[in-house]
Amino acid sequence: MSDKSKDLNSHWAGPMRTIAASNEKGGVGKTTSAVNIAHGLALRGRRVILIDADSQGNCAPSLGITEKKGTLAELLLGQCSWKEAIITARPGLDLIPSGPRLAEAKDGLIARLAAENVIALSKGRPPSSDNNFLAKLLQPIKDYDYLIIDCAPSRDILNMNAIRFVQEVLMPVSVDYLATIGAGQHMMAIREAQEVGAEVYISYVVPTFFNKRTIKSREILTELQSFFGNVVTEPIPANVSLAEAPSFGQTIFEYAPNSSGAMAYTHLVEEICRDENKKNR
Ligand SMILES: Nc1ncnc2c1ncn2[C@@H]1O[C@H](COP(=O)(O)OP(=O)(O)OP(=O)(O)O)[C@@H](O)[C@H]1O
Ligand SMILES: [Mg+2]
Numbered sequence: 001m002s003d004k005s006k007d008l009n010s011h012w013a014g015p016m017r018t019i020a021a022s023n024e025k026g027g028v029g030k031t032t033s034a035v036n037i038a039h040g041l042a043l044r045g046r047r048v049i050l051i052d053a054d055s056q057g058n059c060a061p062s063l064g065i066t067e068k069k070g071t072l073a074e075l076l077l078g079q080c081s082w083k084e085a086i087i088t089a090r091p092g093l094d095l096i097p098s099g100p101r102l103a104e105a106k107d108g109l110i111a112r113l114a115a116e117n118v119i120a121l122s123k124g125r126p127p128s129s130d131n132n133f134l135a136k137l138l139q140p141i142k143d144y145d146y147l148i149i150d151c152a153p154s155r156d157i158l159n160m161n162a163i164r165f166v167q168e169v170l171m172p173v174s175v176d177y178l179a180t181i182g183a184g185q186h187m188m189a190i191r192e193a194q195e196v197g198a199e200v201y202i203s204y205v206v207p208t209f210f211n212k213r214t215i216k217s218r219e220i221l222t223e224l225q226s227f228f229g230n231v232v233t234e235p236i237p238a239n240v241s242l243a244e245a246p247s248f249g250q251t252i253f254e255y256a257p258n259s260s261g262a263m264a265y266t267h268l269v270e271e272i273c274r275d276e277n278k279k280n281r
Pocket of ligand 1: 027030151209210236238
């Protein structure tokens with residue numbers, strides 16, 4: 001092991017980093033990035049909690065987890081305990097899984113807030129503007145080095161909750177034209193959150209599905225770099241092993257540790273670890 005990698009593996013005692021893998025554009029590699037980065041960090045001795053905030057619930061199967069006692073939906077509705085919802089997925093990596101009930105839970109929470117506000121208004125009290133259900137729930141989580149949220153591909157209330165809760169956004173962007181439009185739209189959503197006081201910023205723009213042999217991939221990478229500057233990371237290649245690993249319930253480090261996908265996520269995890277000591281990441 002080189003001295004450099006020893007440093008990256010040494011335990012870090014800073015405040016918990018909170019990162020949302022988010023982009024309202026679908027299929028750009030949010031879940032793939034969230035799961036592999038979470039595991040990569042755990043392999044480097046970080047204590048990580050991964051929270052699946054997408055009703056597609058892809059994080060659990062990607063980690064080979066089929067049994068769930070509770071999910072984020074039940075937690076939000078107060079219908080299960082933390083103990084039931086938190087699964088130890090790997091050494092150092094805990095998961096709060098998700099599932100289809102999340103959509104129902106979201107509607108239920110909005111309806112509950114609306115009803116409370118009707119009652120408040122009828123009693124001459126101001127309505128509550130506090131609709132950050134996720135922040136209220138996740139606030140007590142402290143015992144980790146990293147809290148990573150895998151967001152759904154939308155601009156719904158839970159995603160906006162997630163963006164307002166975290167400090168950092170890691171935005172995967174697949175290197176195609178429509179995805180760059182999606183990236184711009186997502187940046188606007190983050191600006192809106194900043195305007196209402198969220199101290200969140202984009203710390204990583206991760207180009208995904210990169211193919212160095214195509215001009216289009218290289219052009220879009222250059223475009224992303226000139227628009228987002230030095231938060232653009234090394235690209236993640238289009239790599240069949242990354243697509244296959246979830247069907248075996250394995251991360252890329254388990255399924256194909258020598259693949260180009262594993263190398264790229266290793267570099268990204270190292271970059272994230274290096275930033276731990278930066279003041280303004
Ligand atoms: N770099 C890659 N190379 C090849 N396949 C990939 C790569 N990244 C992700 N995939 C595959 O592409 C599909 C979409 O990836 P993923 O689920 O991570 O995207 P997402 O942004 O989370 O999607 P959604 O918006 O639906 O949540 C998945 O089948 C995944 O296995
Ligand atoms: Mg996803």
